[in-house]
Amino acid sequence: MHVRDLPLSGEVIDHFESRGIEDLYPPQAAAVEAGVTDGERLVAAIPTASGKTFVAELAMLTADGPALYIVPLRALAREKYETFDALPGVSVGISTGDFDSSAESLAGHDVVVATSEKVDSAIRNGADWISDLACVVVDEVHLLGSEGRGPTLEVTLSTLQRRTPGVQIVALSATVANPDEIADWLDATLVETTWRPVDLRTGVYADGTVNFDDGTTLDVGASEDATEATVALVADAVESGGQSVAFVRSRREAETLAERLAEADVAAAPDVAADVRDLDGTATGRRLADCASAGVAFHHAGLRNAHRVAVETAFRNRDLAVICATPTLAAGVNVPARRVVVRDQRRYTGAGMEWLPTLEVHQMCGRAGRPHLDPYGEAVLVGDENTREELRTRYVEAGPEAVESKLADRRALRTHVLSVVASGFADSRESVLDLLDATFYAHQTPGVDLSDTLEAVVSDLVEMEMVADSGGLAATELGAQVSKQYVSPETGARIVDGVRTADGMAEASALTALEIVCDTPDMQDTYLGNRERADMYQFARTHAAEFTTPMGETEAFEEWLTAVKTARIVYEWSEGADAEELVDRFRIGPGDLESRLERAEWLLGAADALATVVDVEIPEFRAVRARL
Numbered sequence: 001m002h003v004r005d006l007p008l009s010g011e012v013i014d015h016f017e018s019r020g021i022e023d024l025y026p027p028q029a030a031a032v033e034a035g036v037t038d039g040e041r042l043v044a045a046i047p048t049a050s051g052k053t054f055v056a057e058l059a060m061l062t063a064d065g066p067a068l069y070i071v072p073l074r075a076l077a078r079e080k081y082e083t084f085d086a087l088p089g090v091s092v093g094i095s096t097g098d099f100d101s102s103a104e105s106l107a108g109h110d111v112v113v114a115t116s117e118k119v120d121s122a123i124r125n126g127a128d129w130i131s132d133l134a135c136v137v138v139d140e141v142h143l144l145g146s147e148g149r150g151p152t153l154e155v156t157l158s159t160l161q162r163r164t165p166g167v168q169i170v171a172l173s174a175t176v177a178n179p180d181e182i183a184d185w186l187d188a189t190l191v192e193t194t195w196r197p198v199d200l201r202t203g204v205y206a207d208g209t210v211n212f213d214d215g216t217t218l219d220v221g222a223s224e225d226a227t228e229a230t231v232a233l234v235a236d237a238v239e240s241g242g243q244s245v246a247f248v249r250s251r252r253e254a255e256t257l258a259e260r261l262a263e264a265d266v267a268a269a270p271d272v273a274a275d276v277r278d279l280d281g282t283a284t285g286r287r288l289a290d291c292a293s294a295g296v297a298f299h300h301a302g303l304r305n306a307h308r309v310a311v312e313t314a315f316r317n318r319d320l321a322v323i324c325a326t327p328t329l330a331a332g333v334n335v336p337a338r339r340v341v342v343r344d345q346r347r348y349t350g351a352g353m354e355w356l357p358t359l360e361v362h363q364m365c366g367r368a369g370r371p372h373l374d375p376y377g378e379a380v381l382v383g384d385e386n387t388r389e390e391l392r393t394r395y396v397e398a399g400p401e402a403v404e405s406k407l408a409d410r411r412a413l414r415t416h417v418l419s420v421v422a423s424g425f426a427d428s429r430e431s432v433l434d435l436l437d438a439t440f441y442a443h444q445t446p447g448v449d450l451s452d453t454l455e456a457v458v459s460d461l462v463e464m465e466m467v468a469d470s471g472g473l474a475a476t477e478l479g480a481q482v483s484k485q486y487v488s489p490e491t492g493a494r495i496v497d498g499v500r501t502a503d504g505m506a507e508a509s510a511l512t513a514l515e516i517v518c519d520t521p522d523m524q525d526t527y528l529g530n531r532e533r534a535d536m537y538q539f540a541r542t543h544a545a546e547f548t549t550p551m552g553e554t555e556a557f558e559e560w561l562t563a564v565k566t567a568r569i570v571y572e573w574s575e576g577a578d579a580e581e582l583v584d585r586f587r588i589g590p591g592d593l594e595s596r597l598e599r600a601e602w603l604l605g606a607a608d609a610l611a612t613v614v615d616v617e618i619p620e621f622r623a624v625r626a627r628l
Contacts, residue, residue, distance in 0.1 A: 001029040007037055007062055011088040016054075020372065025051045027193050028058075034189040036170065037062040039134075041188035043141070043171045045179035047196045048366035049336060052172045053083060056137040059170045060111050061087070065134030069113045070156070072140050072149060075308060079334055080139070081113045095122075104129065116153040121486045123159055124423050133164050141171035141182060142359065144440055145403035151412035154405060157186070158438045159425065175362040178402040185443040198369035200377040202396050205229055206388040210380050213396050218378075226382050230343045231261055233380055238266045238295075238321045242338025242374060246324045247364050249344035251300040251589065255284075257343070258291045258298040258324040267295030267321035272314045279306050282583045282590045292320065299325040302589020327360055336370040339378045345391060359400035405441035408450075413457045414489045418466055422475035422483035429454060429473065464493045478613050485606035491520040495607045496614055501548040503616045511546045513620040514570050517603035519549065519563035524595060526566045528558070529587060540564050569593065570600045574627040601628045 001024040003016050016022075024032065027046040036042050036059050044055050060067035069084070071077045074096045081094040093109035095118045106112045106122075107129035114122075123130055138157065144150050160167060169186050173179065183190040203212035208222030210233075220232045230246055237244040246261075248254050273293035279285055288307060291297055297311040297320050314320040315335050323335060342364050346353045361381075369377020383391045406412060417432055426432040429451070436442055436450055461467035466479030466489055475483065482492035498516035502508040517523060528536065540561060544551055547564070554560045569586055573579070573593070583590050608621035 001032060006032065006058065008058075009089065012061060015086070015088050021054065024054075025197060026195050027051055027191060028054055030191045030193065031055045032058065034191055039064065039168045041169045041186055043173075043179050043183035043186065043188045043190045045173055045176050045190065045192040047194060047200070048174040049198060049369060049371050050174075050193070050196055052139075052174070053080070056139070056170060056172060057084070057087070059135050059137060059168060060084075061090070063135035063168060066109065066129070066132055067111045067135040067137065068119065068133050069111060069137045070116050070119055070139065070153070071113065072116065072143050072153075074115060074305075075312070076139065077113050077115060078309070079312075084111050084113065107132075116149055116156055117486070119160075120152050120156045120419070123156065123163070124419055124483050124486065126423070130160070131163055133160070133167055135168040135170065136160055136164075138169065138171045140173060142173045142176040142400075142403050144182070144405065145401075147406055147409075150405065151407045151409065151416060154407050154440050155416045155419070157440075158435065159420070161438065162425070162435070174366050175359050175400045176403055177359075177400045181444065182403065182440070185440050196369065196377075197371045198374055198377050200365070200369050200379065202365055202379040203381070204388050204391045204396065205233065205380050205382045206384050211388075211392075212378070224384065226343050226384075227257060227260060229382050230257065230341050231264060233339065233341045233382070234261060234322055235264055235266055237337075237339035237378070240338075243315065243318065243320075243370075244322050244339045244341060245329070245335060245337040245364075245367055246322065246341040246343060247327055247329070248324060249326070249347040251298075251302045251326060253344065254298040254300050254324045254326055255287060258296045258322075259287070261296045261322055261324065262291045262294035265294045269293060269295045269314070269319050269321075272297075272310070272319050275314075276307065276310055279310065280304065280579065280590060282580045284583065284590050295321040297323050299323050299329050300589075300591075301326070301328055301595075302591045304590045304594050307591070327356070327364060336367055336374075336377075338368065338370065338374045338376075339380065340365055340368040341380050341382060343382045345381060345383075345395070355394065357401055358395055358398050361395045362400050365395075405439065405444055407436075407439055407441040408453065410453065410457060410460075411488070411490065413453065414460055417454065417457050418461055418475065418479055418489055419483050421467060421473050422480045427472045427474065429458070432473065461489060464489055465496075466492065478610065481609055481613050485609055487520075487522050487603070487606050491522040491603070491606075492610060494520045495603075495610050498548040499607065499611045499614060499616050499618060502618055505545075505548075508618050508620050509546045510574065510620050510624045511543055511567060511571055512548065513604065513607070513618060513624050514567035514600065515547045515549070515564060517600060517607050518567040518570065519560055520603065523563065523566060523599055523603060524592075526562055526569070526586075526588060526592065526596065528562045528565055532565075532587065533561070536561055536565050536568075539568060566596055566600075570596060570628070571624075573597060574624050597628055601625055604628075 003013055003022055028051045034042055077096050085092040091109045093106040093112045095114045144154055179190055179192055201212040201214045203210040210218040220236050223229045234244040269292050273289045276292050277289040299311050315323055345356050365379035368379045381391045420426045426435055462469050468474045468476055502512050604621050604625040611618050
């Protein structure tokens with residue numbers, strides 16, 4: 001099937017052909033045959049690099065109205081925005097932040113790219129443009145099964161189907177074991193294939209040799225050390241003209257491996273190093289620049305967003321030869337390489353070292369093979385004689401885990417029950433249950449009665465003063481504001497408790513405001529090392545009169561002390577402290593500082609709004625926020 005056979009405008013066809021897209025890949029042709037250009041719903045379960053984005057573009061370009069493209073990560077949103085914005089005659093909007101708005105500025109665009117959280121927030125805030133959607137594309141739909149964002153994506157899709165009856169839904173994933181269940185839930189046609197434009201072979205390294213699943217082998221020299229084996233595998237790929245991505249379990253390991261590879265000087269990249277060095281003067285930034293000068297980079301959540309963008313862009317432009325990354329890079333960001341090396345297949349979870357999910361490893365392996373650049377793609381799991389068979393059985397021969405809904409989690413249900421009640425989608429237990437019946441959870445567990453769970457959730461929300469239960473269900477003014485500000489009920493309750501305590505204090509300070517918002521579930525944890533615990537304890541004692549939680553009365557003292565550390569970092573930044581100095585002194589990454597400041601700004605705004613609802617004036621919420 002040719003691009004010119006499709007119902008697209010001449011300028012769009014010229015756009016695709018100018019990029020070398022003249023004939024459709026088999027999975028893309030199958031999607032067209034399934035009606036993706038005729039408004040039909042579709043679930044496409046096809047490998048990475050097999051043309052999922054083009055399938056999405058076909059749906060959005062032929063839809064009879066505006067389209068929404070939902071992504072799990074901001075980095076992926078930025079990448080897709082740039083792709084769609086290049087389409088001739090197409091107006092594209094993007095939204096990933098400002099959770100307390102309806103983003104009405106997005107109305108009028110042909111395509112909107114947004115995270116699932118942003119779409120959920122827009123729905124809660126009454127965005128009119130949601131009702132006008134003709135097409136909704138969901139990227140990485142297997143994340144329905146994730147603990148954090150899975151329930152949000154699930155409820156968002158259920159709500160969208162009710163808000164926009166007949167909307168075309170196109171769900172995409174490279175690694176999903178039960179796409180038929182998802183397709184059945186969405187009333188969609190399933191297109192499933194293992195076809196790839198570049199062949200992928202997956203193997204296990206042990207004792208100097210990689211044994212691939214296609215029967216071939218690769219000798220790279222024996223080493224009992226996993227890092228040295230990884231170095232040999234990466235260097236071999238680069239020497240043959242390819243690029244490589246190596247996955248390890250932690251930030252520290254990513255940086256250490258990158259520095260070890262930089263010693264091997266795999267490929268010089270002075271221009272990239274100069275660009276990275278210009279971004280900031282933190283120790284992390286300097287280490288990244290030093291590695292980049294040798295053609296190597298590391299990539300993890302501790303990097304500033306600008307660092308990550310620079311690394312991803314340079315790698316896609318082939319200006320960098322190697323990325324050493326934590327698994328977060330595998331979650332959708334487009335950085336294909338000839339060889340992917342997975343050095344670490346286990347990570348610490350708090351209860352000990354545990355094997356990575358098969359789905360996660362398959363996501364990493366799927367990065368191997370660059371269309372039009374590589375004759376093949378290779379994924380190698382680094383093991384030894386003791387783990388060779390375990391790795392082959394667990395990751396090479398086994399399929400990914402089935403996607404299972406996480407909506408039954410009580411905390412997730414509290415958030416989304418409040419949302420549907422506050423948004424006016426439900427006003428009784430019956431109508432809430434009716435909406436829950438349309439979820440993926442209900443589809444997977446048709447015999448389960450959620451009445452008792454819902455009763456407990458409603459009781460929780462009533463106790464939190466967020467829902468009124470008098471014959472029907474209605475959000476209180478507080479509950480409506482909690483939902484609008486896009487904070488969880490638990491965070492809302494903690495803020496209100498802190499606000500009321502602060503109201504009885506002699507004088508609330510900036511630290512008071514920051515302790516309130518940093519000691520909430522919606523603020524990301526900040527690592528508290530053993531060497532700084534004594535100093536942070538002394539800081540907490542010195543400022544005890546400014547905190548709403550007495551040191552001796554918290555049941556989770558370590559968690560609270562961690563919140564105090566976060567509050568102290570944000571406070572010092574607001575008072576003019578230098579970013580490089582904060583990063584060094586508090587042993588955090590520049591990306592950690594960036595994300596904490598962003599969350600603090602959001603939560604301070606939410607706290608100010610909630611304080612108004614309970615008739616308490618805490619001007620420091622606004623004052624500190626203005627300084628961030």
